[in-house]
Amino acid sequence: MNxxxxxxxxxxxxxxxLPGVGQKTALRLVLHxxxxxxxxxxxxxxxxxxxxxxxxxxxxxxxxxxxxICDICTANKRDKDVICVVEDTRDVMAVENTGQYFGVYHVxxxxxxxxxxxxxxxxxxxxxxxxVATTPVKEVILALSATMEGxxxxxxxxxxxxxxxxxxTTIAKGIAFGGELEYADEITLGRSIVxxxxxxxxxxx
Amino acid sequence: MNxxxxxxxxxxxxxxxLPGVGQKTALRLVLHxxxxxxxxxxxxxxxxxxxxxxxxxxxxxxxxxxxxICDICTANKRDKDVICVVEDTRDVMAVENTGQYFGVYHVxxxxxxxxxxxxxxxxxxxxxxxxVATTPVKEVILALSATMEGxxxxxxxxxxxxxxxxxxTTIAKGIAFGGELEYADEITLGRSIVxxxxxxxxxxx
Numbered sequence: 001m002n003x004x005x006x007x008x009x010x011x012x013x014x015x016x017x018l019p020g021v022g023q024k025t026a027l028r029l030v031l032h033x034x035x036x037x038x039x040x041x042x043x044x045x046x047x048x049x050x051x052x053x054x055x056x057x058x059x060x061x062x063x064x065x066x067x068x069i070c071d072i073c074t075a076n077k078r079d080k081d082v083i084c085v086v087e088d089t090r091d092v093m094a095v096e097n098t099g100q101y102f103g104v105y106h107v108x109x110x111x112x113x114x115x116x117x118x119x120x121x122x123x124x125x126x127x128x129x130x131x132v133a134t135t136p137v138k139e140v141i142l143a144l145s146a147t148m149e150g151x152x153x154x155x156x157x158x159x160x161x162x163x164x165x166x167x168x169t170t171i172a173k174g175i176a177f178g179g180e181l182e183y184a185d186e187i188t189l190g191r192s193i194v195x196x197x198x199x200x201x202x203x204x205x
Numbered sequence: 206m207n208x209x210x211x212x213x214x215x216x217x218x219x220x221x222x223l224p225g226v227g228q229k230t231a232l233r234l235v236l237h238x239x240x241x242x243x244x245x246x247x248x249x250x251x252x253x254x255x256x257x258x259x260x261x262x263x264x265x266x267x268x269x270x271x272x273x274i275c276d277i278c279t280a281n282k283r284d285k286d287v288i289c290v291v292e293d294t295r296d297v298m299a300v301e302n303t304g305q306y307f308g309v310y311h312v313x314x315x316x317x318x319x320x321x322x323x324x325x326x327x328x329x330x331x332x333x334x335x336x337v338a339t340t341p342v343k344e345v346i347l348a349l350s351a352t353m354e355g356x357x358x359x360x361x362x363x364x365x366x367x368x369x370x371x372x373x374t375t376i377a378k379g380i381a382f383g384g385e386l387e388y389a390d391e392i393t394l395g396r397s398i399v400x401x402x403x404x405x406x407x408x409x410x
Contacts, residue, residue: 002301004294005271007260011252018234027295029223033253034260034269041257045250047216048238052246055212055239064239066210089209090232096207 001027060131062107062124064089072104079103081138085128085157087111087145095143103141106131111149112156120156128157132164142170206232265336267312267329269294277309284308286343290333290362292316292350300348308346311336316354317361325361333362337369347375 001023003009008030015026033041057063058070065071072078072092082103086092087110095101108123132140142157144150154170161168174192175184184192206228208214213235220231238246262268263275270276277283277297287308291297292315300306313328337345347362349355359375366373379397380389389397 002298004263004275004277004297005260005269007252007256007271008269008294011256014249014252017249019237020230021234025225027298028225030253030256031294032224034257036257038257042254044219044222045252045254047212047219047250048235049247049250051212051216051235052239052241052243055210058209064210064213066212070209072209089213089236092209093207093232 058107061105062109062127063092063105077102079138081136082141083128083131083137083139084141084143086143087150091143103139108153111144111147112153113149114152123153125157125160129160132161132166137164137166139167139169142168144170146173263312266310267314267332268297268310282307284343286341287346288333288336288342288344289346289348291348292355296348308344313358316349316352317358318354319357328358330362330365334365337366337371342369342371344372344374347373349375351378 001009001012003012011030011033012023012026015021015029016023018026021029033044036044054066056065056068058065058073059068060073061070063070063072067074073080079102083106084095084101084103085106085108086095087108089107092105092107095105106124106128108125108128110118110123112118112120112123131137140161142154144154158168173188174195175181175188181189206214206217208217216235216238217228217231220226220234221228223231226234238249241249259271261270261273263270263278264273265278266275268275268277272279278285284307288311289300289306289308290311290313291300292313294312297310297312300310311329311333313330313333315323315328317323317325317328336342345366347359349359363373378393379400380386380393386394
């Protein structure tokens with residue numbers, strides 16, 4: 001691209017480093033911001049600088065937080081003895097949005113992925129084992145993505161936790177609610193037939 | 206969305222104000238930046254703050270520039286007597302990228318659009334007329350989008366400029382090079398038949 005300004009080029013290059021943002025989109029976003037008031041642009045730029053500078057991670061569950069211990073871990077009404085293990089903050093938000101979970105979390109910070117050079121020691125797995133060993137835990141729910149990396153991590157976590165003699169569960173896999181059979185992928189449909197459940201168990205109690 | 210952090214929520218809200226960026230995309234972009242070094246995030250945030258603060262508009266053609274007069278308007282090898290009139294900076298970049306144009310520009314800053322409340326006085330039209338009146342101009346090329354607003358602006362500019370007795374041209378409209386007839390839209394194909402040109406005129410000289 002032929003930029004008429006070095007400042008413009010610099011800003012566009014910064015934006016085009018973002019995932020899924022090409023040079024054309026970056027230019028559109030930057031020109032959009034250029035039309036805003038200086039105050040608004042300052043707030044935009046500083047919001048992310050401040051976030052990076054001041055953000056903390058919860059000392060218990062490793063979730064992103066403004067405090068040393070996050071709001072979920074300090075909330076009185078959450079069941080501290082049920083731990084839902086997730087990959088990252090986005091998954092905490094996804095589970096929170098369902099409104100169906102009242103326990104606490106443990107954020108791994110990723111999944112085991114030998115292809116990307118991510119091993120168990122790169123994740124918050126030891127601290128999970130520590131939590132289970134030192135605090136009364138009734139159940140560990142493994143809520144990981146149904147991918148190769150998710151399955152690998154699931155298996156590793158199961159091996160590390162099984163000796164504690166507490167129930168270890170994983171979220172149910174199968175066709176989506178409201179999903180039509182003909183549009184379900186073959187593997188999901190096949191597995192959901194193999195792992196079929198008695199009808200009365202499928203009802204929400 | 207349930208954010209675990211006020212700082213995170215603030216940054217996501219700022220990003221989701223950008224055009225075409227929803228809350229989920231904003232969260233993805235913010236978490237991406239959160240994984241970067243503080244230095245990189247500072248550079249990202251400051252690049253756009255600095256751009257907004259220090260950017261200038263060329264005093265001649267109104268294009269975005271780092272200086273009071275832009276590089277194109279000051280370049281010796283550009284034909285100062287051919288003016289290409291465009292809507293905004295993006296169009297200057299698009300024409301520059303073709304490598305086929307060697308004159309100078311005039312950036313209107315938008316198109317006449319009564320629906321959006323944009324009238325001729327909101328655009329740099331008077332300064333264009335002034336330029337044509339006070340400097341020697343051999344040709345004015347109107348390179349505006351082939352939309353309702355583009356056509357309206359085209360007609361208005363023609364009315365304002367026609368008395369100066371200089372050639373006023375518009376960019377050619379028709380089916381795209383490499384375009385197949387069956388995929389061309391009806392209006393474009395219809396108009397390109399009506400405005401057909403002698404074969405020898407269609408060759409690039």
